[in-house]
Amino acid sequence: MFGIVRPCGHRLGESLKAQWMAHLCGLCLTLRGDHGQFARIVTNYDGLLISVLMEAQTRQDGRLRRTAGPCPLRGMRTASVARGEGARLAAAVSLVLASAKVRDHVADGDGLLARRPVALAARRVAVNWGRAGARTGADVGFDTAVLVDAVDRQLGLEALAGPGTPILTVTEPTETATAAAFAHTAVLAGRPGNAEPLAEAGRLFGRLAHLLDAVEDRASDAASGAWNPLTATGTSLDEARRLADDALHGIRLALREVEFDDGKLAHLLLVHELRRSVDRAFGTRSCGHAPEASFGPPPGPQAPGNPYGNPFGGEPPRPDRRGFWAGCAAAIGLCCTCKVCCADEYEGPWSRKKREGCCSDCSCCDCCDACQCCEVCECCSCCDCGL
Numbered sequence: 001m002f003g004i005v006r007p008c009g010h011r012l013g014e015s016l017k018a019q020w021m022a023h024l025c026g027l028c029l030t031l032r033g034d035h036g037q038f039a040r041i042v043t044n045y046d047g048l049l050i051s052v053l054m055e056a057q058t059r060q061d062g063r064l065r066r067t068a069g070p071c072p073l074r075g076m077r078t079a080s081v082a083r084g085e086g087a088r089l090a091a092a093v094s095l096v097l098a099s100a101k102v103r104d105h106v107a108d109g110d111g112l113l114a115r116r117p118v119a120l121a122a123r124r125v126a127v128n129w130g131r132a133g134a135r136t137g138a139d140v141g142f143d144t145a146v147l148v149d150a151v152d153r154q155l156g157l158e159a160l161a162g163p164g165t166p167i168l169t170v171t172e173p174t175e176t177a178t179a180a181a182f183a184h185t186a187v188l189a190g191r192p193g194n195a196e197p198l199a200e201a202g203r204l205f206g207r208l209a210h211l212l213d214a215v216e217d218r219a220s221d222a223a224s225g226a227w228n229p230l231t232a233t234g235t236s237l238d239e240a241r242r243l244a245d246d247a248l249h250g251i252r253l254a255l256r257e258v259e260f261d262d263g264k265l266a267h268l269l270l271v272h273e274l275r276r277s278v279d280r281a282f283g284t285r286s287c288g289h290a291p292e293a294s295f296g297p298p299p300g301p302q303a304p305g306n307p308y309g310n311p312f313g314g315e316p317p318r319p320d321r322r323g324f325w326a327g328c329a330a331a332i333g334l335c336c337t338c339k340v341c342c343a344d345e346y347e348g349p350w351s352r353k354k355r356e357g358c359c360s361d362c363s364c365c366d367c368c369d370a371c372q373c374c375e376v377c378e379c380c381s382c383c384d385c386g387l
Contacts, residue, residue, distance in 0.1 A: 003045030004212050004277045005269050006355065012268070018080075019265050022065065023048040023055070023090075026082030029068055030091045035132045039091075041331045042098035042129070046209065047090045049269060050181055053198065054086025056266040057189035057259070085140045085188045093181050095133030096144045100151040102126040105324045107155075112323045122324055142184045150177035158227060163234040167243070170229045171210040178206030197257035201270065204247040204254070208274065211244050212281040216353065220321070237282070244278045322350050 009017045027048045031039040055064050066083045070076040103126045105113050112118045130148070137144040150173035161170050182202025186194035214229045215237065221228035230240060252271050260266065322330060327350035348355050 003047070004209055004281075005045050005049065005273050006277070007269060007273045011273075016265050016268060020048075020052075020269075021074075022080055023051045023082045023087070025068060025071070025074070025079060026087040027051060027090050027094065029081060030083070030087040031094070034088070034091060034136060035095065035129075039095065039129070039132070041328055042094045044094055047094040047097075049205075049266075050090040050093060050185055051082050051086040052266050052269060053182060054084075054089065054185040054188055055082060056263045057186060057191045057194060057261060058086075059261050086185065088136050089140050089142055089181070089184060089188065092133045092137035092140065092142060092144060093147065095129045095136065096147045097151075097177075099126045099130035099133065100148070102129070102324060103151075104155075112326065140184075140188060142181070146180045147177045150174065158229070158232070161229070161232050163232075165233045167211075167229060167233050167235040167240070168207070170233060171207045174210045175203040175206040178209070179203040191259055194258045197254045201251045201254040201258075204250045205270070205274075208244055208247045208251075208278070211240050211247075212277060215240055215281045217351075224321075241278075241282055244282075248275055248278060321352060324350075 007020060012020055024043070024045070028040050028043045031043060058064060064082060064084050064086070065080045068079055068081045070078055102122055106119050106122050106126070109119070113122055130144075133147075134144045154170075154173040157170055157173065179199040179202040182205070183195040183199035186192060186198050210229070217226075218228055218230055220226075222231065229235070230237070248271075251274065255263070255267060255270060321327075330347075330349035346355050347353070
């Protein structure tokens, strides 16, 4: 499981939590049903946003839900899960992007992939996932070539990027890919008028995903000598934060132009939870919509040149990333032990970053002064959505 939008069950509430889990399980089961058990490891939090957006534009009549059998991740309980074209589009996008990620790891020779036999096996997996994603995409009328082209252009842009290259030049392929996927949900839902604002929301979401990944990996990339877009282009954290906040504002405006049948979950994830993702990446906690809010460093000393670093000085050391196959083994272990859902904190299977279990206990919804509570809390007035 990976992604930048990782909502807490306490902020979602029972109704929205059930909806969110329905899309998560629906994506996982669609991958299993169409492409086999092993394909389930490409399930990711951001991919299910496509399923969420598709359903949000569709009148609810029971066709987009089915009852799934018992699963260890649900405590061996049955559940109502998402199905249909939205889940299949999410599966297609997840497979193609996972295929690209594997090919990238092979090209870099990460971990065990530096060994020729392992690299050959990984390439075969990547090819199979890419073809499977293309087939599923074609079934729902989506040409995954736009995703493949974006990945290929990304590699070329990274090779040419250097100090002074605008960071948005590097994020453009990701923006193009996510814009196409978001816009196609409008086509599937029969709401062609929504395609343009959803494409804009998707473009900005892709920009955010690229920026936040670069911010979170900056220290570990520097330690390992890996390429990082912020370091390569000389983009400061202040500039990255400015671009992130602009993207958040643009997504909120774009969603206002979308005609939803029930857009509450989509709004919560793409407005409120995305704001939390940005604050988490930059190590801040603020209500960014308030006029007086700032996005400076948290209280306490920071290391020189690191305004968003560890409040106790410097950035915490990050463990080395796992290789592809080691990450797969870790992902299977996390799923089988239910840590993804129930653990207070667990280690990402590939990145080894600290993650919160989506159903773990927390105190994130306690109200406090100066709008420092969670963005969905009723004591905040971050926006007029009523959440």
